[in-house]
Amino acid sequence: MPALRTIPSKAGADPLPSPPREVEPRPATGHLAKAVRRNLTAHGFLIGAVLCFAVFSWYPMIREFLLAFQKTESGRSTWVGFDNFRTVANDPAFWQAWGNTVLYTAFALVLGFAVPFVTALVINEFRHAQGYLRLLVYLPVMLPPVASVLLFKYLYDPGYGLLNELFDLVGLPAQQWLQDPDISLLAVVIASTWMNMGGATLIYLAALQSIPGELYEAAELDGAGLLRKIWHVTVPQTRLVLSLMLLMQVIATMQVFVEPFLLTGGAGPEGSTTTVVYLIYQYAFSFNNYGAAAALGLMLLVLLAGFSAAYVKLSRTEDE
Template sequence: MPAPGPTLSKAAPPRRSVPPPAAPAAPGAAFARNLRHNLTAHGFLIGAVVCFALFSWYPMVREVFLAFQKTESGQTDWVGLDNFATVLNDPAFWQAWRNTLLFTVLALVLGFAVPFAAAIVINEFRHGQGYLRLLVYLPVMLPPVASVLLFKYLYDPGYGLLNELFGVLHLPEQQWLQDPDLSMLSVVVASTWMNMGGATLIYLAALQGIPGELYEAAELDGAGLLRKIWHVTIPQTRLILSLMLLMQVIATMQVFVEPFLLTGGAGPEGSTTTVVYLIYQYAFNFNDYGAAAALGLLLLVLLSGFSAVYVRLSRAQDE
């Protein structure tokens, strides 16, 4: 027999080569890579920042400088607090603030309560809520000029629909926009109709988030509609109501479009002159941009306080 040959050992698996350690990334390489991956998003973000910088931040900064400057014959000089003294010594300044506060109070009575009541009514319907939401939001989609022209027709003392209705009811006709005692109320009614749609939808969303068990428990306790609203609806929507109240105060303090288009701005005996309209007069009627900027800065400081409260409440809601 032939001698047995040498036995072959089991072949060992090939060794895998270990790659050398990667060289450290150059400074800024990670940033450049992320920038390339998010180039589209950064492009949209940069566009928004540029728009805000040009049309929001720059005008505010420029207003601060203008409030302490005066330009005459093409020459600009620093005048300190002279523009503020000019504004404060103007009799129209205090009248404008009184009118603005009156508009704010009336707008809170109507523009704050009416959308909330409308949301409660819509929430009670089990069918057709979509059509009702569309109906209540339609005035917001109309151009402000079209809405104002509609109300000018309604308020017309000769052939206006309101006076026609008063005649049918044997009531005395009214000079809605010509009477100093009625002009501001007429402006508030028009403004409420034009802007209540958004607030109504926000209130409706808040109402639909209230658990139905709370209303069932209130009904078992014998609570009627008003008691359910007072003890269930309002406490459950208290934070939303507070936020909307502050937002409405901030918005109504800047009212301009409605009185400007309905009564020409000043109104009979200055009854609808608001702070923003007075700023418009200083800038474009009197060519006193320094006084306009000073008054705008005063309004900005006041509204910044309300905005700070709004931000604080918003954070509380998020928490």
């Protein structure tokens, strides 16, 4: 009997390759419109931020640059070249304002830069109630500047002020805090430090809490005391934050205006608290000389920009 041949089933056979189908390219305009719709919210926020910077930052800077070389009278502006700069430089209050501003910055670096860091070190040592301490330190920042100034005017009052009362208790003579040209600027620095130290303290505290505890344990095993741990562990680990806060401190204190204006009326006794920004305010709103005000503001801008550029250059050199 002959053997039966098996015919391979079609299911087991290899399927024939189907011809490739042509894919129609999507129109570029449709893809772009879809991407725009998808990111419409992000573009809206971006456009709003750009407009805010353009209206409130870039335009005033450009306008100030133009005004520095113009003289405005009866609503008409004429180019005068560097006359505004010569007018400002020949003002007797010019060099006094710069000297007071530099001295204020130096005092602020000693107090306003060191006190928040020390306060953060102390708060960091507490294991409980840190939230209450942070709130207590930041509370002066939340107060309106006028309220803080009224508080310090009461403290500095030569007759019934709290500071002179404390001086009397320990046998020290009373001081004319805001009336004495020798100490009025220091009194303004003390008030400004108390009013603005909260934000810097919280930044330092966040940097301290990011330091690994193993570093302090290793320093203790090596026999390091408190000061050596701060110098060899805390300061190197927070170097970037310290350097950035130093830059921001210098920029902020070189533009000080609110504290001396509210405490001493701006100029102070014998011009002892006249700052560069207050002199700009006088040129603009007391003398109606907007060109001189813009020229002095441009000088301050160039100085701070140069300081910032030097800081960035030195920071890059140290990192390398």
